[in-house]
Amino acid sequence: MFRILSIAFALLLIIGCKNSEESTVTPSDPSHKWWKEAIIYQIYPRSFKDTDGDGVGDLKGIIEELDYIQSLGVTAVWLNPIYSSPNDDNGYDVSDYRAIMEDFGTMEDFDIMLKGMHERNIKLVMDVVVNHSSDEHEWFKQSRSSRDNPYRDYYHWWPAEKGKPNYRYSLFDEKGDAWRYDSLTNSYYLHYFAVKQPDLNWENPKVRQEVYDIMKFWAEKGVDGFRLDAFQFAAKDTTFPKFPDGFEKNFTEYYAMQGDLHQYLKEMNAEVFSKYNVMSVSEGAGRNFVDAHNLVDEDRKELDMAYAFDGVDIAKPNGYSLDHFKEVFTRWDSAFAKKGWLSIFLSNHDQSRLVSRYGNDSEAFRAPSTKMLNTFILSMRGTPYCYYGDELGMTNIGFDSISQYQDIAAINGYKKVMSQGGDIDAYMKGLKFGSRDNGRTPMQWDASENGGFTEGIPWLPVNDNKTVINVQSQHDDPNSVLNHFRKMTTLRKNFPVLVYGAYELVQKEHHKVYAYTRTTANSKLLVILNFSETPTEFVIPKDLSPVEVLIDNYDQVAMEGNNLALQPYQAIIFEIQK
Ligand code: GLC
Numbered sequence: 001m002f003r004i005l006s007i008a009f010a011l012l013l014i015i016g017c018k019n020s021e022e023s024t025v026t027p028s029d030p031s032h033k034w035w036k037e038a039i040i041y042q043i044y045p046r047s048f049k050d051t052d053g054d055g056v057g058d059l060k061g062i063i064e065e066l067d068y069i070q071s072l073g074v075t076a077v078w079l080n081p082i083y084s085s086p087n088d089d090n091g092y093d094v095s096d097y098r099a100i101m102e103d104f105g106t107m108e109d110f111d112i113m114l115k116g117m118h119e120r121n122i123k124l125v126m127d128v129v130v131n132h133s134s135d136e137h138e139w140f141k142q143s144r145s146s147r148d149n150p151y152r153d154y155y156h157w158w159p160a161e162k163g164k165p166n167y168r169y170s171l172f173d174e175k176g177d178a179w180r181y182d183s184l185t186n187s188y189y190l191h192y193f194a195v196k197q198p199d200l201n202w203e204n205p206k207v208r209q210e211v212y213d214i215m216k217f218w219a220e221k222g223v224d225g226f227r228l229d230a231f232q233f234a235a236k237d238t239t240f241p242k243f244p245d246g247f248e249k250n251f252t253e254y255y256a257m258q259g260d261l262h263q264y265l266k267e268m269n270a271e272v273f274s275k276y277n278v279m280s281v282s283e284g285a286g287r288n289f290v291d292a293h294n295l296v297d298e299d300r301k302e303l304d305m306a307y308a309f310d311g312v313d314i315a316k317p318n319g320y321s322l323d324h325f326k327e328v329f330t331r332w333d334s335a336f337a338k339k340g341w342l343s344i345f346l347s348n349h350d351q352s353r354l355v356s357r358y359g360n361d362s363e364a365f366r367a368p369s370t371k372m373l374n375t376f377i378l379s380m381r382g383t384p385y386c387y388y389g390d391e392l393g394m395t396n397i398g399f400d401s402i403s404q405y406q407d408i409a410a411i412n413g414y415k416k417v418m419s420q421g422g423d424i425d426a427y428m429k430g431l432k433f434g435s436r437d438n439g440r441t442p443m444q445w446d447a448s449e450n451g452g453f454t455e456g457i458p459w460l461p462v463n464d465n466k467t468v469i470n471v472q473s474q475h476d477d478p479n480s481v482l483n484h485f486r487k488m489t490t491l492r493k494n495f496p497v498l499v500y501g502a503y504e505l506v507q508k509e510h511h512k513v514y515a516y517t518r519t520t521a522n523s524k525l526l527v528i529l530n531f532s533e534t535p536t537e538f539v540i541p542k543d544l545s546p547v548e549v550l551i552d553n554y555d556q557v558a559m560e561g562n563n564l565a566l567q568p569y570q571a572i573i574f575e576i577q578k
Contacts, residue, residue, distance in 0.1 A: 020494030050454035073489025123224035235259035352438035
């Protein structure tokens with residue numbers, strides 16, 4: 001039988017107890033970078049906190065909660081777009097890149113927010129949305145007005161007398177067509193996303209200069225980094241050749257990493273990144289490892305960090321296999337073991353909720369499985385991105401009717417399936433599991449009617465489970481999901497091996513447990529994650545001798561010799577004797 005050791009008892013057995021590791025990577029080491037050591041907290045401002053009762057989150061709400069953000073132990077915030085926007089795609093359709101969206105507040109609020117973050121040693125990463133603008137941006141208004149307007153070439157136009165341009169797929173268009181005919185100048189314009197999001201013409205050097213000037217404007221204000229939205233699609237072959245039959249919709253393969261994209265990034269690096277101490281991360285990581293390395297290897301002088309989607313693409317409505325999960329994260333780690341740097345994340349504003357997709361959101365297992373997933377994100381090699389609300393274990397809201405959705409992708413996708421006579425039940429089932437609105441419901445601060453998010457009517461309903469999942473109830477509970485998250489951020493900061501250490505998969509063939517080591521010259525940790533809802537045995541390999549339990553999402557580690565009896569979703573990190 002297994003002997004049950006409480007942590008206190010286990011600590012009696014340890015050889016040399018310590019709360020942190022002596023770092024081998026000193027600040028003067030050239031491989032030391034703040035953005036590698038960062039723990040990034042992503043805030044969807046629309047849903048974080050509303051202070052003026054209009055039902056929409058605002059910058060003052062973020063300012064009010066800066067102490068909370070700091071209490072999480074995160075070191076940077078990535079803010080989704082806060083620029084002026086008609087909100088066709090919740091701010092990803094910018095009408096003025098140098099102004100704050102009215103719903104969110106003023107430039108003065110922004111300055112106070114940034115100062116407040118910096119006072120708390122929290123950096124700010126801004127979203128830069130420049131594959132496209134809003135059709136309400138002055139550039140597009142000008143561009144649209146006549147064929148010889150000086151802004152005409154800021155966008156991609158196709159004169160109709162040449163016939164209809166070759167098909168291009170649109171991700172958000174209700175017909176899936178990226179060309180929109182505009183009778184004013186008898187031409188089509190290109191929009192890879194919604195019809196109100198015309199693609200900017202990156203082949204035009206003036207457009208590029210405008211964007212660099214905008215980025216400089218924000219860098220001068222003191223922002224610390226940029227996330228380049230949809231940027232892998234920015235460069236285009238402006239002859240718009242026909243794509244091979246059957247490949248018209250193969251978005252990553254045919255639409256990403258085209259033309260002179262790398263040149264543009266080098267130019268942006270020379271003009272902006274190299275002149276300010278800012279980090280840069282691209283949304284997506286190209287089509288393959290070669291593209292990903294070309295985007296972020298240091299000697300390329302393009303971006304700092306890749307943000308690859310293979311990890312978030314694993315979860316499907318009917319589940320996923322842990323073998324697949326391990327294979328994806330291990331493959332990416334190996335490809336970047338020596339060069340380049342990755343982001344680690346399992347959720348964001350384009351995905352549904354962490355625990356509903358990758359864990360188990362039932363009452364019994366929501367807490368341990370969220371803690372287990374946060375242990376994973378915060379113990380991998382790469383910069384962790386934690387999405388607001390996942391530190392509490394917020395879950396999918398799971399709407400049943402299309403009228404409940406707000407997201408343009410969901411609504412236009414519905415229209416498309418209807419007009420094509422597709423399987424609408426399957427579509428709705430897919431939305432219930434995977435819709436972006438699942439991940440955008442308001443932050444749950446307390447158990448009150450609107451979860452403490454607003455005194456007005458929230459723009460998207462607050463999940464009913466705010467009564468049990470909320471900051472207030474978890475704040476002082478030492479065993480809460482929230483406090484486990486805080487313990488994990490502390491551990492990551494105290495153990496640089498979690499940032500810089502080599503990753504090695506342990507017991508690849510175990511179908512329920514994901515285990516790996518993280519190793520530097522003077523430190524070694526073993527992470528053991530039970531991804532299943534059943535108790536599971538795990539044998540620690542003989543060459544790994546645990547000396548201390550650094551964190552555990554249960555209050556007991558049941559271990560006899562090298563045999564561990566893991567509870568459902570148990571997550572343990574051991575320090576290993578070197
Ligand atoms: C990116 C954003 C997404 C947005 C799209 C168009 O994928 O993450 O939210 O809808 O670009 O800007």
